[in-house]
Amino acid sequence: MHLMATMSNMPRVIVKLGGGLITDKSLYRQVRLDRVDAVSAVIRELKDSGYSVIIVHGAGSFGHLEARKWKLSEGYNRDISKEQANAVTRVRSDMDDLNEYIVKSLMNAGVECEVMPPRKWATGVGVEFQGELDMFVRDPALPVPITFGDVVETSDDTRFGILSGDHIMVRLACEMPDVSACVFLLGDADGLMDRPPDEPGAVLLPTWKSDQSFSESHNPDIDITGGIMLKVRCASLIARDVEHVWLLDGTVPRRIIDIVSRGDTVGTRILH
Numbered sequence: 001m002h003l004m005a006t007m008s009n010m011p012r013v014i015v016k017l018g019g020g021l022i023t024d025k026s027l028y029r030q031v032r033l034d035r036v037d038a039v040s041a042v043i044r045e046l047k048d049s050g051y052s053v054i055i056v057h058g059a060g061s062f063g064h065l066e067a068r069k070w071k072l073s074e075g076y077n078r079d080i081s082k083e084q085a086n087a088v089t090r091v092r093s094d095m096d097d098l099n100e101y102i103v104k105s106l107m108n109a110g111v112e113c114e115v116m117p118p119r120k121w122a123t124g125v126g127v128e129f130q131g132e133l134d135m136f137v138r139d140p141a142l143p144v145p146i147t148f149g150d151v152v153e154t155s156d157d158t159r160f161g162i163l164s165g166d167h168i169m170v171r172l173a174c175e176m177p178d179v180s181a182c183v184f185l186l187g188d189a190d191g192l193m194d195r196p197p198d199e200p201g202a203v204l205l206p207t208w209k210s211d212q213s214f215s216e217s218h219n220p221d222i223d224i225t226g227g228i229m230l231k232v233r234c235a236s237l238i239a240r241d242v243e244h245v246w247l248l249d250g251t252v253p254r255r256i257i258d259i260v261s262r263g264d265t266v267g268t269r270i271l272h
């Protein structure tokens with residue numbers, strides 16, 4: 001297929017592999033490699049067509065279960081400080097393991113990556129986190145930058161917190177030059193549905209604007225950073241600056257190619 005990137009104007013595509021796509025969210029450290037491999041093949045195709053790609057991934061069951069158990073998103077708690085310190089180390093190391101699965105899969109697909117763990121370059125949480133993003137701008141011939149949701153230090157008395165990959169997406173999408181598409185890959189739906197995807201009769205919303213409502217299914221027992229609601233809010237911030245912002249079914253990753261080649265696919269396009 002002929003894609004539209006040209007060597008003189010290399011549009012950038014930023015892809016977030018959601019934790020619900022790449023892991024079984026309810027089973028500790030359960031990766032879904034077949035899904036990761038399918039996305040890797042599409043990323044290879046984007047690279048071969050001249051796109052600059054940045055990859056962000058979520059935590060799924062490599063992060064949320066432990067982080068929730070020890071309240072890591074609430075920051076330092078003196079009553080459980082020892083357990084929290086262990087949990088911070090464990091979650092970071094689990095995230096490194098998950099990242100390694102993804103990097104290996106990309107490597108097998110012929111895509112070289114450079115890993116940039118947020119704990120090394122970011123401070124603070126939420127969309128206002130501090131951190132140098134310039135290193136994500138690079139020649140498309142160089143390895144693809146990859147980063148992920150992580151436990152980071154904060155500069156106040158919370159000491160640490162959880163920086164979501166969705167917040168990293170906002171900053172990258174709004175601060176990198178030439179971003180033509182930003183894609184959030186989901187694991188359980190074609191895009192944003194009018195009600196929780198497991199409810200009978202759930203219907204895909206082909207477009208979504210911030211003044212539109214939908215009934216959300218965020219499960220705080222599993223997801224500490226905010227689930228679909230956070231994703232939609234972040235996508236909506238990105239849509240102010242980026243033309244193509246989509247929520248897609250990551251189990252059919254070729255839909256990313258549809259977006260960059262013809263500007264449309266099955267999924268939810270987030271409009272400003």
Ligand code: IP8
Pocket residue numbers: 019057058059060062063064067091095148149150151162163164165166225226
């Ligand atoms: O899954 C959360 O990142 P997200 C990161 O992108 C951790 O929201 C460590 C739970």
